[in-house]
Amino acid sequence: MLLQLQNIFKWVNSGGQRIFLLKDINLKVKEGEFISIMGPSGSGKSTFLNVIGMLDGFDEGSYDFLDESVHQLKEKHRAKLYKEYIGFVFQQYHLLDDLTVQENLEMPLLYKKLKGAERKAMVADMLDRFNIVGKKDLFPAQLSGGQQQLVGIARALISSPKLLLADEPTGNLNSKQGEEIMELFKQLNEEGVTIIQVTHSEKNAAYGKRIINLLDGRMI
Amino acid sequence: MIKNYLKIAWRNLIKNKAYTVINVGGLALGMAVTLIIGLWLLDELTYNSYFSQRHRMAQLFQSQTFNGNIGTGPAMPRPLEKALRDGYMDNFEYLIMSSWTNDLYLKYGENSISRPGNYMQREASDYLELEILKGEKDGLREINSIMLSESTAKALFGQEEPIGKVVTASNQYDLMVTAVYKDLPYSNSFKDTDYLIPWDNYVNNNQWVKNAEDNWGNNSFQMFVLLADNVGMEQVTNTIRNVKKDLNEDTAEFNPQLFLLPMEDWYLRSNFENGKQVGGRIKYVWLFGVIGIFVLLLACINFMNLSTARSEKRAKEVGIRKSIGSQRNQLINQFLSESFLVVLFAFLMAVFIVVLTLSGFNELARKEIEFPWSSGKFWLISLGFVLFTSLLAGSYPALYLSSFKPVDVLKGTFQSGKYSGLPRKILVVVQFTVSVAFIIGTVIVMQQINYAKNRPVGYDKEGLIQVPTFSQDFSGKTDLMRSEFLNSGAIVEMSTSSSPTTRIWSNRSGFNWEGKPEGFQEDLAWTEVSPEYAKSLNLKIVEGRDFSREFASDSTAVLINQTAKKYLGVENPVGMLLMDDDTEDPNPPLKIIGVVEDMIAQSPYEPVKQAMYVFDRFDNFSYYNMRLNPNQSAGQNIAIIERVFKEHFPEIPFQYDFVDAEYAEKFAAEERVGTLSGVFTALAILISCLGLFGLTSFVAEQRTKEIGVRKVLGATVFNVWNMLSKDFLKLVIISCFIAVPIAYYVMNGWLQEYPYRVILKWWIFALAMLGALGITMLTVSFQAIKAARSNPIKSLRTE
Numbered sequence A: 001m002l003l004q005l006q007n008i009f010k011w012v013n014s015g016g017q018r019i020f021l022l023k024d025i026n027l028k029v030k031e032g033e034f035i036s037i038m039g040p041s042g043s044g045k046s047t048f049l050n051v052i053g054m055l056d057g058f059d060e061g062s063y064d065f066l067d068e069s070v071h072q073l074k075e076k077h078r079a080k081l082y083k084e085y086i087g088f089v090f091q092q093y094h095l096l097d098d099l100t101v102q103e104n105l106e107m108p109l110l111y112k113k114l115k116g117a118e119r120k121a122m123v124a125d126m127l128d129r130f131n132i133v134g135k136k137d138l139f140p141a142q143l144s145g146g147q148q149q150l151v152g153i154a155r156a157l158i159s160s161p162k163l164l165l166a167d168e169p170t171g172n173l174n175s176k177q178g179e180e181i182m183e184l185f186k187q188l189n190e191e192g193v194t195i196i197q198v199t200h201s202e203k204n205a206a207y208g209k210r211i212i213n214l215l216d217g218r219m220i
Numbered sequence B: 001m002i003k004n005y006l007k008i009a010w011r012n013l014i015k016n017k018a019y020t021v022i023n024v025g026g027l028a029l030g031m032a033v034t035l036i037i038g039l040w041l042l043d044e045l046t047y048n049s050y051f052s053q054r055h056r057m058a059q060l061f062q063s064q065t066f067n068g069n070i071g072t073g074p075a076m077p078r079p080l081e082k083a084l085r086d087g088y089m090d091n092f093e094y095l096i097m098s099s100w101t102n103d104l105y106l107k108y109g110e111n112s113i114s115r116p117g118n119y120m121q122r123e124a125s126d127y128l129e130l131e132i133l134k135g136e137k138d139g140l141r142e143i144n145s146i147m148l149s150e151s152t153a154k155a156l157f158g159q160e161e162p163i164g165k166v167v168t169a170s171n172q173y174d175l176m177v178t179a180v181y182k183d184l185p186y187s188n189s190f191k192d193t194d195y196l197i198p199w200d201n202y203v204n205n206n207q208w209v210k211n212a213e214d215n216w217g218n219n220s221f222q223m224f225v226l227l228a229d230n231v232g233m234e235q236v237t238n239t240i241r242n243v244k245k246d247l248n249e250d251t252a253e254f255n256p257q258l259f260l261l262p263m264e265d266w267y268l269r270s271n272f273e274n275g276k277q278v279g280g281r282i283k284y285v286w287l288f289g290v291i292g293i294f295v296l297l298l299a300c301i302n303f304m305n306l307s308t309a310r311s312e313k314r315a316k317e318v319g320i321r322k323s324i325g326s327q328r329n330q331l332i333n334q335f336l337s338e339s340f341l342v343v344l345f346a347f348l349m350a351v352f353i354v355v356l357t358l359s360g361f362n363e364l365a366r367k368e369i370e371f372p373w374s375s376g377k378f379w380l381i382s383l384g385f386v387l388f389t390s391l392l393a394g395s396y397p398a399l400y401l402s403s404f405k406p407v408d409v410l411k412g413t414f415q416s417g418k419y420s421g422l423p424r425k426i427l428v429v430v431q432f433t434v435s436v437a438f439i440i441g442t443v444i445v446m447q448q449i450n451y452a453k454n455r456p457v458g459y460d461k462e463g464l465i466q467v468p469t470f471s472q473d474f475s476g477k478t479d480l481m482r483s484e485f486l487n488s489g490a491i492v493e494m495s496t497s498s499s500p501t502t503r504i505w506s507n508r509s510g511f512n513w514e515g516k517p518e519g520f521q522e523d524l525a526w527t528e529v530s531p532e533y534a535k536s537l538n539l540k541i542v543e544g545r546d547f548s549r550e551f552a553s554d555s556t557a558v559l560i561n562q563t564a565k566k567y568l569g570v571e572n573p574v575g576m577l578l579m580d581d582d583t584e585d586p587n588p589p590l591k592i593i594g595v596v597e598d599m600i601a602q603s604p605y606e607p608v609k610q611a612m613y614v615f616d617r618f619d620n621f622s623y624y625n626m627r628l629n630p631n632q633s634a635g636q637n638i639a640i641i642e643r644v645f646k647e648h649f650p651e652i653p654f655q656y657d658f659v660d661a662e663y664a665e666k667f668a669a670e671e672r673v674g675t676l677s678g679v680f681t682a683l684a685i686l687i688s689c690l691g692l693f694g695l696t697s698f699v700a701e702q703r704t705k706e707i708g709v710r711k712v713l714g715a716t717v718f719n720v721w722n723m724l725s726k727d728f729l730k731l732v733i734i735s736c737f738i739a740v741p742i743a744y745y746v747m748n749g750w751l752q753e754y755p756y757r758v759i760l761k762w763w764i765f766a767l768a769m770l771g772a773l774g775i776t777m778l779t780v781s782f783q784a785i786k787a788a789r790s791n792p793i794k795s796l797r798t799e
Helices: A045-052 A075-085 A101-111 A116-129 A145-157 A175-190 B002-015 B017-045 B079-087 B150-157 B199-205 B207-214 B233-240 B243-247 B282-309 B311-324 B328-365 B376-401 B406-411 B422-453 B478-488 B533-537 B552-556 B562-568 B634-648 B659-665 B668-702 B704-712 B717-751 B762-789 B792-797
Strands: A003-014 A017-029 A034-038 A060-065 A086-089 A163-167 A194-198 A210-215 B057-066 B069-073 B092-098 B102-108 B111-120 B132-135 B145-149 B166-169 B173-181 B195-198 B222-227 B257-262 B464-468 B491-497 B524-529 B541-544 B557-561 B577-580 B590-596 B611-615 B623-628
Touching: A003 A045, A017 A045, A034 A045, A034 A175, A045 A163, A045 A194, A075 A086, A086 A145, A101 A116, A101 A145, A101 B002, A101 B311, A116 A145, A145 A163, A145 A175, A163 A175, A175 A194, B002 B017, B002 B328, B017 B282, B017 B328, B017 B376, B017 B668, B079 B092, B079 B243, B102 B150, B102 B195, B111 B150, B111 B199, B145 B150, B150 B173, B173 B199, B195 B199, B199 B207, B233 B257, B243 B257, B282 B311, B282 B328, B282 B376, B282 B422, B282 B668, B311 B328, B311 B376, B311 B406, B328 B376, B328 B668, B422 B668, B422 B717, B422 B762, B464 B634, B464 B659, B478 B491, B478 B634, B491 B533, B533 B623, B552 B557, B552 B590, B552 B611, B557 B562, B562 B590, B562 B611, B590 B611, B623 B634, B668 B704, B668 B717, B668 B762, B704 B717, B704 B762, B704 B792, B717 B762
Parallel strands: A034 A194, A034 A210, A086 A163, A163 A194, B111 B195, B145 B173, B524 B611, B557 B590
Antiparallel strands: A003 A017, A003 A060, B057 B069, B057 B222, B057 B257, B092 B111, B092 B222, B102 B111, B102 B166, B132 B173, B145 B195, B166 B173, B464 B623, B491 B524, B491 B623, B541 B590, B557 B611, B577 B590
8 A cells, every 4th residue: 555545624714614625535545556636627636636745734634655644744754755755747847947957857866865976877867768868958948848847757756756746747738748748657657656647638547547536625 | 965056056146147236246245344344343453462461561540530520641740650669569560651752853964854752761672572673672771872663763874774873862962773673563552652762861851850750740751561470450450549649648639549551441442531431442343343234234134135035936946846855954055055155255256345445445544454365364254254144144035935835836826925025124124224324323423523623713723834843942042933934924923832733731730819719629721822822823812912022021921711711710810810829939920911712722522621821931832833924825835934944943854734734633533433434324325225126126027917917907107106116115214213213312322422512403314314215216216117117018928
């Protein structure tokens, strides 16, 4: 069991009323799964993903990640946990504009306090694997959207996470680029990476082995 | 990791050039001010550090009470020396009698110069730790010897060997050069001591000094001591406090209290009020220290404000880093190393600025400060300074930026909350409070100086020169010289006086007069003058008459000033006699023949002292006072005077001072403070405005979309300008209302030190506020109008 969410509630108070963002979510994810989360705008997909990724908290319920109770952890511990096991891919890529491709890839390794030589080797490995060696000294602004997302995924994978969380990874890409990214996900999943993605597209959702539908914060 | 941080920081700086210039430039300016002030403080605080024994060195002072007022000074009577040597010498390693530092004519061959120096006892050479370049250390052993500073020896002898040569002093007595010592450094109480002559020589050559040997009432000498190893300053002070009082009945009524003033206090804490030590120059050390810290604070506030204002731009980076696994403290480290880089950069620029401006500053502050390139201590302190500043400037942005929640900023819904701008606003208020207070302070200092400058001096100081006549050669020749100078056409009148016009060198007591109150202890300024004194100075006679050569009886006549008339408490002073209260061997009584207008001879900030101008019977004068011929240029006049002077006194160097220039010297200290604080205020305002400029541009950028929408809906340029400026003006107005009471309180306290002082008027404060508002408007408007004029289509399309 990779992670387990039980009776998760999340809400905000607005004008004396409680508005639920997530309502009674229960989910078990085993290692090696590929899950697609679908739902209309505002159904809580991204919130759900952020809760799984520990970027966001929740108000009620319990969340166990690799047998650790996330809801009882302090921020520092949580950060350690997701640094170790989780990689993020964003719709807007979120590369650091001031760093080159190579430096962007290196960043997570810096936070893991790896040695220089080790970092170099791993970055070179990734560049090689994603066929972007020629672009290593370019800045994000000099790349196309698809290439940027490729770098984004490479950055998410460089620290070999057990779980890859992707929030509309193809949302800003054209269909051909989108397809390439999804093929890459499929391939990664076959190599053993657990993937949870949020998507609007039926077609992309179909790459997942399991599809979760959300509506107004509830799983249906 | 650090490398990664610095890389990002560097690229950030390069990318936002305007921001970098404002940030680094402003910070560099602030640091330069702080550095210069720091160097100045160091120079002030290490005054006299030349002396390795300074912790044990002291000068004797005494406090005496006259009519309930306690006066304190270093002047000592001669018999005290014997008393201390006989009974208290185990407290001192050295006890050295010294004259005041006086100018002396020195002549060798054709060459004659005038230099300041002291007559001191033999141990002085050791005491002053003189570095002997030639000759012997114990150079004051023989009574007819003289030790010269290196520069004096050079001026007198040029390339010739000075040791063993005979120089003539004051054209009267010969002295043999026994030693040449290295000039003492400039930040030193003895920096003007260019020669040393044995004390015994002083006694032998001056009858009045000889006469003072047993006179406890003649306080005319200095006494320096080096304490013995095993005693402390206070302990010795307690031992000797009443020595004079106990040994001499005549002066006991003044309750003379002896004490030691440690060398460390000579320069910075030498002011006394009613017998209590009340500081002195140390107040300027504090003042500029505070200014330095404030200017640095202003620059740091800019840094904080601009960094946090740019937070929206950095928010994304924070979000990404956090989602990738950065912990908050790592981000704090990152932002701190960024600020360190900026501060280091600014520091290097500041050093550059300081090196460029140091000579100008030295001129302003009358210092000879050098940049301490080779001082390891300086660089170490500087490193600490850089670290401190980067913490000061970087801590707030670091804490603020690192607190962003990744979800918020990455979703793109990040908005700084309603109160996120509050700390920034508070900082702007702090900045402008300091700036406005600086403006008010500077204006008041300037006003006070002008007020004192415009005070009527009582005589005509323009076109008046004084020529020192410190030699017996001048005796008996006054009338001759006066007619020679008058005939030359260079002057219209000449007189002599025993003190310069702008000083009081002597005070007298011991008079009796009709109606003197019981127990009244009088103290009057005493100047001996020739009959034309009032005429040459254009000093107005308000009662009675001036001296006249026609009355032989005027040789015992005296003029008093208006204050003296009040002081003596007589309705009609003219014709009154001032009797000597020494009944055994009295001087003839002095007859008051007239009252002259008060003239400022001492501090222009104090009331004029009661003074008497006595007919100079014994040629005790020290100066010629000459009223120049107004129909010729001063240069022509002086050339003629010098020629006539040289004809009669070829051996004596001709020197002169313009009295108005001498008088202006009295304002030097305050003017320096005024100018310096003016400069620092200007810089403080510049720095604050730089920050405001940057801040406005960011706010305008932040609200681009809003401005676009408003313009599409019909807002005019004025509406937009109003919207953007209003917020800042409000802050500045708040600052004004905080600054005014603070400035009022501080400046009112400062003015209390001056009995003659300007009255604080409300419009000074109003003016400072208006000034600050005006500057703010200008700064803000530039950006606001630029933003308001931009094409709304462009700004909306970029969204």
